[in-house]
Amino acid sequence: MPEQSLTKGEQRRRSILGMLKQRGRVSVQDIVETLHCSEATARRDLDALEQTDSVIRTIGGAIYDAYHATKEASFEEKTSLSWVEKERIAVTAASLVEEGDIVGLSGGTTTYLIAKQLKTRTGITVVTNALNIAMELADSDGIQLVVAGGILRRKSYELCGPLTEKVVEHLNIGKMFLGIDGFALEQGLTTHSESEAQIAKILIKRSERTFAVFDRSKVDRVSLFTIAPINSIHACITDAPLAGPIGEQLRKRSIRVYVAQ
Incomplete structure (x- = not known):
């Protein structure tokens, strides 16, 4: 999808995913400082990424889990x-x-x-x-x-x-x-x-x-x-x-x- 057609939230989540792929792990504070958003927004974005990508939420952040095949199922x-x-x-x-x-x-x-x-x-x-x-x-x-x-x-x-x-x-x-x-x-x-x-x-x-x-x-x-x-x-x-x-x-x-x- 072209960058210009993405919403502001989609662009921000794409950036977060890029950070995760590059670093393997990011904290909420990393996202706040890099993307200039609120902590609440950063947490919501990580929650959203966990549902759709190889992202696992951790205490205070998330890790990229591309090599782990099994994702957590809901109850x-x-x-x-x-x-x-x-x-x-x-x-x-x-x-x-x-x-x-x-x-x-x-x-x-x-x-x-x-x-x-x-x-x-x-x-x-x-x-x-x-x-x-x-x-x-x-x-x-x-x-x-x-x-x-x-x-x-x-x-x-x-x-x-x-x-x-x-x-x-x-x-x-x-x-x-x-x-x-x-x-x-x-x-x-x-x-x-x-x-x-x-x-x-x-x-x-x-x-x-x-x-x-x-x-x-x-x-x-x-x-x-x-x-x-x-x-x-x-x-x-x-x-x-x-x-x-x-x-x-x-x-x-x-x-x-x-x-x-």
């Missing part, structure tokens, strides 16, 4: 993937919850299904930073619900950022069910979002036991940001046995694998 898109398998995983996870437990649920389609399984339980506390999970459990009389507020990520409905971290840092969670985008031997637990990776690290730290919940499509898959190494979790809940080097390492480290039937 709605993820609901059409392996739904039956995720429901089985959710049933297995819910079976591990007992009365009196303090349960943590990160964002994600599988953890959302765990919330649906727990909805009729009584005598438990659920801690979550996911808005859709909070709404699912909001009318459950038998559940004490703790919601860590923050900045909403629309693709996952997770609340992230300093506000969320400040709340979670003062909580004590018994059983943490953590949704992830990738599970690999070398890179460990990974996710598409830097802010979600940061809050997940704190959730693990504040939990007595962490269960990684994922379907077989996440195995040997690596997303951009590492949450934690495999040995940081206590168990996995998935829909198929974990064989090969990953399975061997989990056995060596006494990390239990629950296979949903």
